[in-house]
Amino acid sequence: MEPPRSVNVVDVCHVVPSTDLPDSAAAAPKSLPLTFFDILWLRLPPVQRLFFYETSSSKSSFYNSIIPKLKHSLSLTLHHYLPLAGNLTWPKDCPKPVIRYVDGDGVSLTIAESNMDFYHLSGDDFREVKECHPLLPELTVSQERAQVIALQVTLFPNDGFSVGITAHHAVLDGKTSMSFMKSWCRLCKQLGGGDSTLGPGLTPFYDRDVVKDPAGLEAIYANEWLNEKGPNNRSLMIWELNLRPGLVRGTFELTREDAEKLKKTLLQDSLLHVSTFSLTCSYTWVCLVKALRIREKKTHLGFNVDCRSRLKPALPENYFGNCITGRGAFVETEGLLGEEGLSFGIKAISKAIKSLDDGVLNRAEILASIIIGAKAKTEVTETETRSGSVSFAGSPRFEVYGIDFGWGRPRKVEMTSVDRTGAICISDSRNGNGGVEIGLVLKLHEMEAFASEFSKGLAKLRSI
Numbered sequence: 001m002e003p004p005r006s007v008n009v010v011d012v013c014h015v016v017p018s019t020d021l022p023d024s025a026a027a028a029p030k031s032l033p034l035t036f037f038d039i040l041w042l043r044l045p046p047v048q049r050l051f052f053y054e055t056s057s058s059k060s061s062f063y064n065s066i067i068p069k070l071k072h073s074l075s076l077t078l079h080h081y082l083p084l085a086g087n088l089t090w091p092k093d094c095p096k097p098v099i100r101y102v103d104g105d106g107v108s109l110t111i112a113e114s115n116m117d118f119y120h121l122s123g124d125d126f127r128e129v130k131e132c133h134p135l136l137p138e139l140t141v142s143q144e145r146a147q148v149i150a151l152q153v154t155l156f157p158n159d160g161f162s163v164g165i166t167a168h169h170a171v172l173d174g175k176t177s178m179s180f181m182k183s184w185c186r187l188c189k190q191l192g193g194g195d196s197t198l199g200p201g202l203t204p205f206y207d208r209d210v211v212k213d214p215a216g217l218e219a220i221y222a223n224e225w226l227n228e229k230g231p232n233n234r235s236l237m238i239w240e241l242n243l244r245p246g247l248v249r250g251t252f253e254l255t256r257e258d259a260e261k262l263k264k265t266l267l268q269d270s271l272l273h274v275s276t277f278s279l280t281c282s283y284t285w286v287c288l289v290k291a292l293r294i295r296e297k298k299t300h301l302g303f304n305v306d307c308r309s310r311l312k313p314a315l316p317e318n319y320f321g322n323c324i325t326g327r328g329a330f331v332e333t334e335g336l337l338g339e340e341g342l343s344f345g346i347k348a349i350s351k352a353i354k355s356l357d358d359g360v361l362n363r364a365e366i367l368a369s370i371i372i373g374a375k376a377k378t379e380v381t382e383t384e385t386r387s388g389s390v391s392f393a394g395s396p397r398f399e400v401y402g403i404d405f406g407w408g409r410p411r412k413v414e415m416t417s418v419d420r421t422g423a424i425c426i427s428d429s430r431n432g433n434g435g436v437e438i439g440l441v442l443k444l445h446e447m448e449a450f451a452s453e454f455s456k457g458l459a460k461l462r463s464i
């Protein structure tokens with residue numbers, strides 16, 4: 001009889017920041033207050049990503065070469081990213097939470113082995129959402145303290161390994177989280193070469209005085225959380241969002257050629273913001289609304305916006321922390337279902353993107369209450385068919401398929417935490433063709449219907 005498919009934890013290491021490096025001029029700080037951008041995400045579940053690397057590594061090369069290199073380079077990376085080795089706390093005398101690093105703090109790195117099917121887990125066939133959960137570490141979170149990140153490396157003997165990251169959303173947005181991963185890769189590849197610098201693009205920028213808050217968003221968001229469950233609630237507990245039963249993951253791709261063809265189907269209209277992003281969102285939205293046979297009169301689409309370059313004055317691209325806000329479109333469902341559904345969707349998304357020109361933080365004061373309202377709605381509809389409302393997470397700009405530790409590009413990158421949030425993840429494409437990968441989680445029959453709509457639309461397009 002075959003042994004049951006499982007994941008065995010071999011070791012849980014505590015990796016501390018390296019002390020061997022000379023302190024750079026812009027040394028990472030040991031204490032970092034959260035800004036309003038961070039506080040907004042305080043109760044949200046952590047963001048989890050899984051990177052699968054195909055290698056024919058035996059157990060001995062995994063334990064004697066891969067793991068020591070990953071550990072050593074992680075320690076070097078944490079020297080530059082000290083706050084990631086610390087913990088989030090909300091001291092009694094403090095109006096907002098703080099990230100604190102004290103000597104001896106470090107990151108938990110779980111080493112595991114699995115006899116599960118590497119190619120199934122890292123493929124595009126529908127996969128049960130729970131299958132990959134044992135490949136991801138948990139964050140230790142209590143009322144008083146929350147870990148910032150946790151990592152897990154899992155060997156699939158002779159096939160490859162996976163790297164899982166669980167990151168507290170109140171400390172890192174997608175851009176910072178992926179900069180950390182890119183830094184880790186860079187230092188892993190540079191091991192033995194004597195160079196432990198990150199270069200200007202990856203060196204984190206920690207000055208928080210550059211974040212201006214004329215609208216008092218910090219107090220608004222902090223008060224939402226302080227009073228969420230009774231007054232003066234400084235608990236750092238994060239929401240436990242339940243999984244709907246019977247969910248599967250699916251991955252879809254829009255190639256660069258598909259995107260170009262989609263662009264050509266749209267009427268020339270200078271008011272439209274036609275980008276790979278807006279096309280992908282609109283196309284996915286239309287397919288989803290059709291697949292789920294949405295009956296609600298109106299449907300909503302939400303997405304995140306990187307504020308770094310949009311603030312006045314702009315923040316550096318390597319600003320560490322959260323620097324995102326949200327935008328949305330709320331439209332008549334009928335418009336998405338019609339012949340011109342794609343351009344109808346693009347029009348609504350364009351309007352939302354163009355509204356950024358009037359001020360990227362306009363109406364940001366209502367975001368925390370929107371998040372709380374959305375959570376309440378999720379709880380009510382947990383076991384029902386999901387609504388036609390969609391939110392997009394991730395970004396093709398993060399170039400997650402470029403995250404290479406020296407054993408090749410990933411075979412698959414997945415934002416696994418969308419199984420609880422219901423978001424749709426978009427990223428660059430593994431094929432490196434300038435296309436976009438779309439990752440989503442639905443019930444099996446919903447996913448089949450979505451796949452059918454998605455391929456029907458593309459087949460029509462490709463035949464033009």
Ligand SMILES: CC(C)(COP(=O)(O)OP(=O)(O)OC[C@H]1O[C@@H](n2cnc3c(N)ncnc32)[C@H](O)[C@@H]1OP(=O)(O)O)[C@@H](O)C(=O)NCCC(=O)NCCSC(=O)CC(=O)O
Nearest residue numbers: 047173174177274275276277278304305306324393394395
């Ligand atoms: C608001 C946006 C979504 C809108 O995107 P768009 O692509 O439609 O619009 P845009 O103005 O940014 O770019 C338009 C065109 O300019 C070009 N362009 C502009 N800036 C570029 C850049 N830095 N790199 C590459 N291309 C760029 C592209 O060619 C693109 O067209 P074309 O593409 O057609 O060639 C985006 O600007 C943005 O802020 N994205 C980041 C969102 C983000 O950070 N999400 C993660 C949230 S955190 C999260 O979700 C958790 C996690 O991830 O961990």
